[in-house]
Each structure stands twice: as C-alpha cells, then as structure tokens.
Amino acid sequence: MGRDMITYIKGIVIEKNIDNIIVECAGLGYEVFVCGRDLENISNGKDIVIHTYLKISEDAHTLYGFLDRADLSMFKKLIGISGVGPKAALSIMSTLSTFDLKMAIVSDDHKAISAAQGIGPKIAKRIILDLKEKVDLESITSIESEKPANGGAQSEVVEALVSLGYSSSEAYKVLRSIEIGDSDTTEDILKIALKKMAIF
Known part of the structure; x- marks a missing residue:
C-alpha cells in the first residue's frame, strides 16, 4: 500500500475531537488527525473535503489531513526532515500558516518556528536549513502575491x-x-x- 493511496476524503464530519476528526465516507468512518488551525474551521455534521497523507508503520495506518492542499504539501516537506515527525509537523502547522512558516524560513526566524509546542531551537534551525532553498525556489512568486498592496x-x-x-x-x-x-x-x-x- 503506497502512502499516496488516499489523497483526499470527501464526506461528512460525524465527530470532532481535540486533535482529530471522524469523516464518514461511503459507509466507512475515517479518523483523520488535523492541525489546530483547521480544526477551528471544521464543524460536526458538515460536508468536508480534506487532503490527506497516509503514514504506514508496523502497528498502525494513520491519516493526517488538511483543508488546503498547500498545507499538505508543506506538511510533507516537514516530515521529510530528520527529527520532525507527523506530530511535530502538525504542531508547527497549528502555530503557523504555510505563508507564515515560509516567511519564517526565508527570514531565518527560528524563534517563530520554535514557538510551536514541542519544537526546540535546534529543530527549528534544522527546518530552516533544510527547507530554505526549496521555499525560496518555489515561493518567491506566491509570497509576493500574498503581500498587501502599496x-x-x-x-x-x-x-x-x-x-x-x-x-x-x-x-x-x-x-x-x-x-x-x-x-x-x-x-x-x-x-x-x-x-x-x-x-x-
């Protein structure tokens, strides 16, 4: 089973918990772990489309999901860094939006990243070191377009x-x-x- 086997889930939110939701789709209930920022915008009984990442380990298959595909892309980059697991990545994504995280990376602002629960300065600096070039290459246009007028x-x-x-x-x-x-x-x-x- 590949990690991209489930790329998104479209269904109804039947349960909302502290760090995850249960989405009913085609008669099945999927437990999806989400970041705090997304959780605030999710309501029980509402239709949802959530972009997912499936982590496969020896004892569990765990789904992580995001309302925005760009957030999922950043999440995948974070967990590709040594020492950054899914829980740590979710903590960062709960604290910073993808835009703010990119800005922290390109401006060497490790304090903004280490403000996330469970993220120390060492890991924050490693994230900046590993992702700065990638974010620079892919995000100059998008960052400029998101800046305010004038x-x-x-x-x-x-x-x-x-x-x-x-x-x-x-x-x-x-x-x-x-x-x-x-x-x-x-x-x-x-x-x-x-x-x-x-x-x-």
Missing part, C-alpha cells in the same frame, strides 16, 4: 518593524491583516501595525 510603503514598514525588534515574519503577518490602500502612507500603516502588534 509595496513601497509596505517595505518601509517592514524595515521599521524589524528595526524595533520584530521579526520579518511577524512584520509580514501583521501587514497581511491590514487593509492597505494606495494612498496610505508609511506612517499611517506603521501606526496601525504597531497597534495590532500589541494585540498579537
């Missing part, structure tokens, strides 16, 4: 926030939460960003 002012705000001690990934994260118009100045955006940083 790129010139945005870059200046990022530089200002970094100079104040925030990480690049924290700066980009807060900017993504702000509706930025073409007429907004660097000062306007920075004031809003600092207020939001206090909340984050």
Whole structure:
C-alpha cells in the first residue's frame, strides 16, 4: 500500500475531537488527525473535503489531513526532515500558516518556528536549513502575491518593524491583516501595525 493511496476524503464530519476528526465516507468512518488551525474551521455534521497523507508503520495506518492542499504539501516537506515527525509537523502547522512558516524560513526566524509546542531551537534551525532553498525556489512568486498592496510603503514598514525588534515574519503577518490602500502612507500603516502588534 503506497502512502499516496488516499489523497483526499470527501464526506461528512460525524465527530470532532481535540486533535482529530471522524469523516464518514461511503459507509466507512475515517479518523483523520488535523492541525489546530483547521480544526477551528471544521464543524460536526458538515460536508468536508480534506487532503490527506497516509503514514504506514508496523502497528498502525494513520491519516493526517488538511483543508488546503498547500498545507499538505508543506506538511510533507516537514516530515521529510530528520527529527520532525507527523506530530511535530502538525504542531508547527497549528502555530503557523504555510505563508507564515515560509516567511519564517526565508527570514531565518527560528524563534517563530520554535514557538510551536514541542519544537526546540535546534529543530527549528534544522527546518530552516533544510527547507530554505526549496521555499525560496518555489515561493518567491506566491509570497509576493500574498503581500498587501502599496509595496513601497509596505517595505518601509517592514524595515521599521524589524528595526524595533520584530521579526520579518511577524512584520509580514501583521501587514497581511491590514487593509492597505494606495494612498496610505508609511506612517499611517506603521501606526496601525504597531497597534495590532500589541494585540498579537
């Protein structure tokens, strides 16, 4: 049985637990372990399409699933790193979105990654070392497209926030939460960003 035998499951959520869900499909109930961020968006009794990874071990066949295929792709990259198992990868994906994780990797922000439960600085640095080149190659376009509007002012705000001690990934994260118009100045955006940083 190959690991890609079950690529996704489409069915109804019949049970929601602390770290997994039960999806009924064609009369069968599949236990799927999910990250905390996805769990917040899943409800009992609702239809679901979840992209899955099947881990086969001697004593169990375990399904891990994500609502977004990009998250599944990142999960697979994480578990391909020595010392990072599925539980650790889920912990990271529960703490950081795929975008924020990519930003942490390209900006060498091991603190953002080690904020995940059970992830120490050593593993966080290994993740950055192993994935930085891959993320750089595949994500420059997608990262640029996900940045807020008014790129010139945005870059200046990022530089200002970094100079104040925030990480690049924290700066980009807060900017993504702000509706930025073409007429907004660097000062306007920075004031809003600092207020939001206090909340984050």
